[in-house]
Amino acid sequence: MITVEGLSKSYNTVQGSIQVLDNIQLNVRKGDIFGIIGFSGAGKSTLIRCLNRLEEPDTGRILIGDEEITALKGAALRKARQKIGMIFQQFNLLDAKTVYQNVAFPLEVGGYDKAHIRTRVREILDLVQLSDKENSYPSQLSGGQKQRVGIARALANDPTVLLSDEATSALDPETTYSILELLKDINRQLGLTILLITHELDVLQHICNQMAVIEKGRIVETGTVDKLFFNPESQTAQRFINIIHQYQSRRFAVEGVGAGI
Amino acid sequence: MKDDLYELLLEGLGQTLYMVFWSSIFAILLGLALGISVVVTERGGILPAPAVHKVIGTFINTVRSLPFIILIVLLLPLSRLIVGTSLGPTAAIVSLSIAAAPFLARIIENSLKEVDTGKIEAAKAIGASPFTIIFRVLIPEALPALIRGLTIAVIAITEFTAVAGAIGAGGLGSLAIRFGYQRFREDILFATVLIIILLVQSIQWTGDYTAKRIERKRFKMD
Ligand SMILES: Nc1ncnc2c1ncn2[C@@H]1O[C@H](COP(=O)(O)OP(=O)(O)OP(=O)(O)O)[C@@H](O)[C@H]1O
Ligand SMILES: [Mg+2]
Numbered sequence: 001m002i003t004v005e006g007l008s009k010s011y012n013t014v015q016g017s018i019q020v021l022d023n024i025q026l027n028v029r030k031g032d033i034f035g036i037i038g039f040s041g042a043g044k045s046t047l048i049r050c051l052n053r054l055e056e057p058d059t060g061r062i063l064i065g066d067e068e069i070t071a072l073k074g075a076a077l078r079k080a081r082q083k084i085g086m087i088f089q090q091f092n093l094l095d096a097k098t099v100y101q102n103v104a105f106p107l108e109v110g111g112y113d114k115a116h117i118r119t120r121v122r123e124i125l126d127l128v129q130l131s132d133k134e135n136s137y138p139s140q141l142s143g144g145q146k147q148r149v150g151i152a153r154a155l156a157n158d159p160t161v162l163l164s165d166e167a168t169s170a171l172d173p174e175t176t177y178s179i180l181e182l183l184k185d186i187n188r189q190l191g192l193t194i195l196l197i198t199h200e201l202d203v204l205q206h207i208c209n210q211m212a213v214i215e216k217g218r219i220v221e222t223g224t225v226d227k228l229f230f231n232p233e234s235q236t237a238q239r240f241i242n243i244i245h246q247y248q249s250r251r252f253a254v255e256g257v258g259a260g261i
Numbered sequence: 262m263k264d265d266l267y268e269l270l271l272e273g274l275g276q277t278l279y280m281v282f283w284s285s286i287f288a289i290l291l292g293l294a295l296g297i298s299v300v301v302t303e304r305g306g307i308l309p310a311p312a313v314h315k316v317i318g319t320f321i322n323t324v325r326s327l328p329f330i331i332l333i334v335l336l337l338p339l340s341r342l343i344v345g346t347s348l349g350p351t352a353a354i355v356s357l358s359i360a361a362a363p364f365l366a367r368i369i370e371n372s373l374k375e376v377d378t379g380k381i382e383a384a385k386a387i388g389a390s391p392f393t394i395i396f397r398v399l400i401p402e403a404l405p406a407l408i409r410g411l412t413i414a415v416i417a418i419t420e421f422t423a424v425a426g427a428i429g430a431g432g433l434g435s436l437a438i439r440f441g442y443q444r445f446r447e448d449i450l451f452a453t454v455l456i457i458i459l460l461v462q463s464i465q466w467t468g469d470y471t472a473k474r475i476e477r478k479r480f481k482m483d
Contacts, residue, residue: 054382081388092383095479096401105397106387139480157387 001193002028002051002161007060009046009217020046022217024060028161028195028210033187035208035225036197038236043217044197048165051195052084053077065160082110085154089166091146093138099125099149100134106157120156127189128152128182144175151182155192162186164196168203180207201240204228213237269436270452276350277432277460280357280422285415287358292365292414295321297395299366300373307381307391307399324363329421332360333428353422353430361418368410372403405472405479412468416461423457433457 004026010019020043028034038044049055051062053069062069067080093102100121107117125131128148138146147167154162164183168176184207186192198204204211204225213221213234220234232238295317301307302314324332333356340352376399384398400407426434433453441450 052386054385075390078388078390081386084386086383086386088379088383090377090379092377092379094380094383094398094402096404105384105389109387109389109393137479137481153383153387 001030001032001065002026002034002195003061003063004051005061007047007050007057007062009043009050009055009057020217021050021057024214024217024219026212026219026222028193030193031187031191032210033183033194033196033208035204035211036195036214037199037201037204037211037228037240038197038214039199039239042214042236044199044214045165047214048163048195048197051163052081052086082106082157083159083161085157085159085162087147087150087154087162087164087167089169091138091143091150091170093146093149093153095138097137098134099130099136099138099141099152102138102149103152103156106153110157121152124152124156127155127186142175143171144178147171147175147179148182151179151186155186155190159192161193161195164194166198167196169198169200176203177206183207201244266448266452269440269449270433270456273431273433273436273453274456276430277419277422277434277457280350280353280425280430280432281415281419281460283354284357284361284418284422287354288361288365288414288418289411291358291362292369295362295366296369296373297399299370300399301391301395307394321363321366324360325367329360329424330428332356333425336360348429350431353425353432357418357421357425361414361421364417365411365414368414369407372406372410373399375406376402405475408468408472408475412465412472415464415468419457419461419464 004024007021007024007026008019009021010017024047036044036047046055050057051064051069053072057070060070064080064084067083069077069080072080094105097105103121103124104117107120112120121134122131125134128151130145130148130152133141133145133149138149141149150167162183167183168179171179180203183194183196187194187207194207196203196208208225211223211225211228212219213228213236215234215236221228221232221237228237229241232241299314299317299321302310302317304311304314306314327335333353336356336359337347337352339359340355341347343355344351346352380398380402381394384394389397422430422432423434423437426432426436427438429435433456437450437453440446441453
């Protein structure tokens, strides 16, 4: 569903050119929930933003569905973007618009008539369980509700893939869990392919079936999520797993003291 | 002898309102065109065009660096060309609009720049065109700030009309100078000052009220 071949990207800064993505290869199958994990600055955001060309890659090819994203420009690129949903860490909802209007916006951009838009917005708000909030403004919603609106907006135009840039990083654990469950449901119900980036192992563990590890702009490991946990090969993966083990051993120690008293 | 007071004031107020209204409309339209252009053509903007950005920026700065009274004099031939005369309220509208436009452009630019780039990216990501992003995202999101900025600008235009009165534009400004200053009619002087103060207050109040109403609608907690 998503194929990335030889994707590279560098930024020109005052210190000179820095390579942020280095010859990225990726293959996400239809219906996958594919997680990309990496430490801060590894290039995760840059990678996902290249997929819908919010960021211009230097070289490489990107295919989404049967559309060659890297070959498009202007109106054709905008048309393709209508079928690529994206959700953001900071939600990026429009404060001037109600929940209804936020979700209707991509449909208006898609040129649908009012009646169709109304049906579709209601349907999608129902899916994200926000039917009672359609006339609220984003400022009147909690973080979790805002992200549900973000998800509804991303899904409104019936995309072929959903891109998620740290969609749960600004949320508390319980809300994170409910959003992840929602994404899982959507994946199951609609068969929607989801590509998400995260720096939280929990997220990967909870909903992804496939993953890739990105380290300094390179994909250093790919495979199933289980493989990452049981047989981490890359330095980044090992560091992530070690952090978990350290937490666990510290917890054992605390519990051990408790039992002793 | 003082019977002429109301008549003079009424006529002066009428001319001032006429000048403020039309100058504001034209200046806002010109200012929006310049302000939007300068924001969207910026590097990394919605329609990047660094060369255009530079040209518009330089134009705005050049016009803004001229004192208003000199600008009006410079624009007199233009007024004559457009409305056939360089005297009276209608002629002043030409100078006032053009003189105020660059000031408005900067105010509009500042308001539009306050809009979170994340919102613009979200609009790009759903496939919105630059036109849609400007008119459905950028302007609505910036609206309360835009209204506050425009309020400042309309008040400045009101002050400008009074100055323009000194060189034949008519209105309350010319009344104050012709009668209050040159003929020692203190009643007229004070009355014009009072009316201008009230005018500025009501513009400020209307702007504040409108901006607050929009903000309350968007950000009220229920
Ligand atoms: N516009 C830019 N100009 C210059 N350098 C940039 C720019 N955007 C990102 N970078 C650099 O590219 C690298 C990768 O950034 P990116 O945002 O993709 O990382 P990330 O993996 O998403 O990190 P995080 O987990 O902190 O979000 C970083 O070193 C960053 O400083
Ligand atoms: Mg990031």
